[in-house]
Amino acid sequence: MVRWEPGATDRLRVAALELYVQQGYEQTTVGEIAKSVGLTERTFFRHFADKREVLFDGEDLLQHAFVAAVAAAPPGSAPLEVVAAALASTAQHLEERRPWSRKRNQVIAANQPLKERELLKLASLTAAIAEAFRQRGVPDPAAALAAETCVTVFAVAFGQWIADGETRSLATVERDILAEFKQLMTALETAEP
């Protein structure tokens, strides 16, 4: 006989997103989320540090993938080549979850506290990638700038990837954004009007 239903963490994740979508983040109380899956508010806080973290605690997987990709690039590669390779190899982690990403992103975009948490996660990602570059022997500030470039391209591309009507793969959008970025950093004149 099971004393508790298994997978409490996952059930809380699913229920939270659903309630945030249906009735809004602010209007949803933690007790409500917990009760909807047969748990108490106190137990929610044993699974997640706070009310926001329930939407973000899977991000370390993506972070590990980026760090591993940067570490795995062939020695002697230019930082920008490493960035391109890391973007290409991590895109698959999200490719199959576009509908879920859209749903989640809509909730985050509508609530300032959630935006703040997302930005913190991106900053953490940037810091981890910068450290991976330093491990490759790239000195600061180049390591920091390479990491910022990587996350900027990822974030801009991700925003386009989940836009209405966008059908290209994340990897493709990332490639195009990175190309445009390179061009921007070398162009001396704007396109004539």
Next chain:
Amino acid sequence: MVRWEPGATDRLRVAALELYVQQGYEQTTVGEIAKSVGLTERTFFRHFADKREVLFDGEDLLQHAFVAAVAAAPPGSAPLEVVAAALASTAQHLEERRPWSRKRNQVIAANQPLKERELLKLASLTAAIAEAFRQRGVPDPAAALAAETCVTVFAVAFGQWIADGETRSLATVERDILAEFKQLMTALETAEP
């Protein structure tokens, strides 16, 4: 006869930073800040949206300066030239406040909720600059990338500017970081070991 001491907002700002420095952000209650300048907790929340905002509500000045600088650049300038000009013209807003910036930054760096708010402010700055580029006729995603570049250089340079032992001006550090960024985006090989 004055019913209230004037400058309540400023007094709260000063008292808050002082208390955050002396006894830590978490250990300081809003009631404590307010009481230390002869006001009540309720009044604090009439001047600032929340406990964090008291450290950040001056940032719109910087944002306006960046937007104005982008708008004021000569027509036909390459986006990167505009970025360089905006960085140069806004640096003066901080040049004279390095000790204060160091003090404030130490508090922010030590507390996750404050880091989150700072990142949100930087994201807001990025969005405003991107909009200013669009007003110049720069299309997306170039406008977004130019804005990200501007804020990235500013943030990296600012971090170096307040580092221990750093004596160069903010404008100088920004120029150097931007130059390194350009080089990174065009270099094909890492420097030989």
Next chain:
DNA sequence: AGGTTGATGTCAGTGCCTGACATCAACCAC
């Protein structure tokens, strides 16, 4: 059989933040 583990429940409490209403000096209109 008995002890341990670990996820959960219960309860009390703190601090952030808000809405509603009261106060009262300064200011303005006539």
Next chain:
DNA sequence: GTGGTTGATGTCAGGCACTGACATCAACCT
């Protein structure tokens, strides 16, 4: 000047996020 208005502040009640301390009890181990 009398009287009404304004606006910054105080007071009070309350909701919700989050935490520490302690209890519970099936599963598991010895």
